[in-house]
Amino acid sequence: MKIRRILATAVAAAVTTPVVLLSVTPAFADDKPAAQTQNKPSVAELEKAAAAAQAVYDDAVAAEEAAEAAMEAAASDTAPLAVTAKAARDTAAEAATAKTTADEAVVAAQAAVDDLTDAATDEERSAAESALTEAKTAAKAADDAKVAADDEAEKAGKALDDYRVAAAKELHKARKALEQALADKNSADEALAKAKEEEAEGGGEDETCVPEPKLTTVVTGLPSTVVAGTKTDFKLRVTNGTGKTMDEVYPFVYVHATDKSGLKGLDDLVRLQWSSGSSKTWKNVDNENYIDRISPLKAGAHADIKMRLTVDAKAPAGNGVTFVAGDYWNDNGTCGGSPDLEGYEFMIAAAGSKPGKTPDATVGTTKPNNSNLTPQTGASATPAGGTLAATGSSDATSQLALASGAAMAIGAGAVFVVRRRKAGTHA
The missing domain is CATH 1.10.287 (Helix Hairpins)
Known part of the structure; x- marks a missing residue:
């Protein structure tokens, strides 16, 4: 089984321009993907x-x-x-x-x-x-x-x-x-x-896969200022706000950064890792920007995933944004995902800086109210229904259609489109 997050309009921009210069600024809050369509290229x-x-x-x-x-x-x-x-x-x-x-x-x-x-x-x-x-x-x-x-x-x-x-x-x-x-x-x-x-x-x-706004991904604990040369731990909560169990959920995370001018990309100097439950092992987010699946995620339940952002000491002062979303796939063939990419903006301070206590990074949209939702496994921080799949890149890994850096950060040009099951390959 394969799930794909294809950003249709961004495809054209990514492949028809030799160099796509992206600027991470507070305007990202207004430029997050908003238009959705169910028409696959x-x-x-x-x-x-x-x-x-x-x-x-x-x-x-x-x-x-x-x-x-x-x-x-x-x-x-x-x-x-x-x-x-x-x-x-x-x-x-x-x-x-x-x-x-x-x-x-x-x-x-x-x-x-x-x-x-x-x-x-x-x-x-x-x-x-x-x-x-x-x-x-x-x-x-x-x-x-x-x-x-x-x-x-x-x-x-x-x-x-x-x-x-x-x-x-x-x-x-x-x-x-x-x-x-x-x-x-x-x-x-x-x-x-x-x-x-x-x-x-x-x-x-x-x-055809469909947008599912009740599959939410929320970041907490990511500071609004991160110092180069440090590691920052935060949490990603994936919540199934629907009334039905999602058999497999695939959290999507992506970090993009530039210098202060917005013209020089710093993606090779920032890295995301993840861990689950009480595990002390940190794993790199795969090259398609997905974390291993949560299987299953019951109705009204949530799973907490530990995240770590590392900014290389060589990184100059600049700006960054961490995008999060989620896809799901059910055994009966139904599928979908978060219609939007939530972008949590942060500043990068030069190595050695001491910004003091800073507020958490925020997005331009209101966070979902999960007060009536309870973790499926009590107070445990493990994913609902068990643990993230420990097999590395699963048989359901997702793939961006074109250059992820350009496509993901283009913003208004990014469009959620269909993900479909390949016959005979669903496990």
Whole structure:
């Protein structure tokens, strides 16, 4: 059995733009996914998205090749700036040699004056002193020429270095863009392949998943300011507010962060982990941003999951948001999930900061009232009905259709759409 959270409108944005710059600001509270639809992208639409991703990838390949060629040209000794820099260095070397020669001439002329005896005629003394004066004048000119030549050589060298550094930066950017384009292309191809597979295997017998607003996910204990280089523990409560048991529930968690400008992503410097019950073992959230299933979650019950947010000490001051949601699947084939992604916003303080006690992170929507709901297993913090599945990535792992970072944080463009059971694969 497979469940998928496909963000339809975000798909197009993620695959048609080489670089998606996302800003995490207080505006996220207003930009959380709000529009829902039960219309799943068709195979034709996914084919179009895959073709767009392929085109972006092809352009990225060409751009990377051009940047590689530019880097090779910049590194070549025949590059115009390299030729200019060499000529300037040669001129500076010649000026240095000329200065040395001129200085030696001054020393010789001074020695000639010093060697004059009382028997020297006025003409001999005048000639020696004139030669010394001329030697000093020539030495001063040679020194000025050397200073000027050294300055030109330094400027030419800096221009060459700047040129090569710029070429290296462009190559790095091109390679990163190519890496992202390849990831988006692979995601688009995979989404298309799975859609075709489901269409072939399930046909019209697949059942449509629906939004379920009474399946709620609420975060508590996550501070509104997190210091880089620290680990922060908080809690995720998943509640089945419906009147029916959900056989399998899959909590979804995702963290996104940027620097203060909102232009530089910090996702590689933030990490989410989870644990359940009294376990002291922390597990990484899987690469599809799901925690292992809660099986089952009875009507009116909730399950508490321990969460841990780690922010690398290298992270600069910035902003972050932790998104949470949930999907469910029943043995009879019915399925659904939280219609919205709740985004809990927090600030990242630079390593070593001491922000003191700060309030908890909040979202722009009202938290559900669970006063009439009781934990299925008494006061225990274990998931309702037992524990989270301990098998790592289960046979019901969920998958984002395209690049999760871009798709999840686009906000208003993210749309909840159908999840369907693959015939013959439900455990």
